[in-house]
Amino acid sequence: MPWLQLRVAVTPQQAARLEQALEGFGALSVTLMDAADQPIFEPELGTTPLWQQSELLALFEAEADQHSLREQLKQLDNSLKPQFEHLPDQDWQRHCMDSFKPLKIGKKLWIVPSWHQPPEPGALNLLLDPGLAFGTGSHPTTALCLQYLEAAVLAGRRVLDFGCGSGILALAALLLGAREVIGTDIDPQALAATKDNAQRNGLNDERLKLYLPEQLPTEKVDVLIANILAAPLQQLAGQFAQFLPSSGKIALSGILAEQAEAVLDAYSQDFEMAAPLEQDGWILLYGTRK
Known part of the structure; x- marks a missing residue:
């Protein structure tokens, strides 16, 4: 089935409140992503640090009311600038599999996804499914x-x-x-x-x-x-x-x-x-x- 995706830039201070609110508005999933290529390495145990510039993605059923969602977000935080887009239905597992291609390392070793044929059958081919x-x-x-x-x-x-x-x-x-x-x-x-x-x-x-x-x-x-x-x-x-x-x-x-x-x-x-x-x-x- 197709989906409606909400995309909005958020700060760490906005993120937790907005995530909880969107779930109440009917979001099927909420994802936070880095919006400025800021690495976070080895956080302290028990902490979940966020990027200073984050992007929140929320997925709704395709028939969700965009106008109502905009109004609800405006009442929650008038500074938010939400963007909506429709996503076509697709086989997401197949989409992820297609992004993992055979890779040659050095002169003789190939890393080959288990669903691909080895490009060089006579080479050292490591068939891999990362799971x-x-x-x-x-x-x-x-x-x-x-x-x-x-x-x-x-x-x-x-x-x-x-x-x-x-x-x-x-x-x-x-x-x-x-x-x-x-x-x-x-x-x-x-x-x-x-x-x-x-x-x-x-x-x-x-x-x-x-x-x-x-x-x-x-x-x-x-x-x-x-x-x-x-x-x-x-x-x-x-x-x-x-x-x-x-x-x-x-x-x-x-x-x-x-x-x-x-x-x-x-x-x-x-x-x-x-x-x-x-x-x-x-x-x-x-x-x-x-």
């Missing part, structure tokens, strides 16, 4: 990690993917020759997505082990890769060092350029770190255990 987990290869942090893994020598090595999400890095490591890969994530849905993607690629064998963080075995690994966020990376520096023997390799991403120095400081005691890699303002840090 509810993070990781499709399109974000710079994931792409940087995949480039690192492709350039690394993984044959015969044991790899730990800390924060495995969809399993994209863990499974790429297996395709690139790792002897064994351990994946861990705080979200059980991520472990389920990784397992599903492993089965999709015929990789659900003894070489892949999945754990919640508190269940991780203590054995050393040869390579540790973590694509999470800067603050937890800093907090985990000591724990990561314990996972790696002398000459073990580490790669860290999910780091903004302005956060790189603080993360480097956290790892400099135990690791010889190389020059950072950068893509679109995101950083990958890598090095070798002293």
Whole structure:
């Protein structure tokens, strides 16, 4: 069925009151979006910060009365400038699927949505369905990690993917020759997505082990890769060092350029770190255990 969409610019002070009011006016959904490309990173636990310039989108049934909605909004806050548009009916799941295309990483690795045919059947093709987990290869942090893994020598090595999400890095490591890969994530849905993607690629064998963080075995690994966020990376520096023997390799991403120095400081005691890699303002840090 078609829909009527309301679009209006709001401040953080207006947002909560307006969201509640629109639900009372019959909105089927209310969404807040960044209107000025202002990033919000690692909010404090229990907080839900909003952008200084936000855009609110509310979805109504197509026959909703625009004039009545305008009058109700005017009475609520005369400064609001609502805009309405009709949205045609469409298969939203198909729309999202169509936006995820096959992506080539480096010289030989392809990340291929599970509903696409591999563009190069003879290449290393990782068939991926992210499900509810993070990781499709399109974000710079994931792409940087995949480039690192492709350039690394993984044959015969044991790899730990800390924060495995969809399993994209863990499974790429297996395709690139790792002897064994351990994946861990705080979200059980991520472990389920990784397992599903492993089965999709015929990789659900003894070489892949999945754990919640508190269940991780203590054995050393040869390579540790973590694509999470800067603050937890800093907090985990000591724990990561314990996972790696002398000459073990580490790669860290999910780091903004302005956060790189603080993360480097956290790892400099135990690791010889190389020059950072950068893509679109995101950083990958890598090095070798002293």
